[in-house]
Amino acid sequence: QVQLVESGGGLVQAGGSLRLSCAASGLTFSRYVMAWFRQAPGKEREFVTAISWSGGNTFYADSVKGRFTISRDNAKNTVYLQMNSLKPEDTAVYYCAGRPGLGTDWRQSSYDYWGQGTQVTVSS
Numbered sequence: 001q002v003q004l005v006e007s008g009g010g011l012v013q014a015g016g017s018l019r020l021s022c023a024a025s026g027l028t029f030s031r032y033v034m035a036w037f038r039q040a041p042g043k044e045r046e047f048v049t050a051i052s053w054s055g056g057n058t059f060y061a062d063s064v065k066g067r068f069t070i071s072r073d074n075a076k077n078t079v080y081l082q083m084n085s086l087k088p089e090d091t092a093v094y095y096c097a098g099r100p101g102l103g104t105d106w107r108q109s110s111y112d113y114w115g116q117g118t119q120v121t122v123s124s
Helices: none
Strands: 005-007 010-013 018-025 031-039 048-049 059-060 068-075 078-083 092-100 118-123
Touching: 010 078, 018 031, 018 092, 018 118, 031 068, 031 078, 048 068, 048 078, 059 068
Parallel strands: 010 118
Antiparallel strands: 005 018, 018 078, 031 048, 031 092, 048 059, 068 078, 092 118
């Protein structure tokens, strides 16, 4: 069974930082492109960032570029999202996703496996 489990969410004041983790099992992690998506209350789920097999290529949504950093540790089957300079508009449920393949992709439909999400709340 393929399973992705997010952790690290919580409540933080604007300007603060959080680090999310996504632990993967049941897949060849080093051959999966990994990504983070998020869904704010009353809004559609949106792409945040993605990372290639070895971590050499990353791609960020404009809304988080310069503030968020994605990384992965294939030995630990884990992908991370470091979030700095958080804003109230970053408040959302954050989801980890994975797909076999080569290129990073912003399309939700290209990802086969999803975690249950972790809540991030940023107060003003």
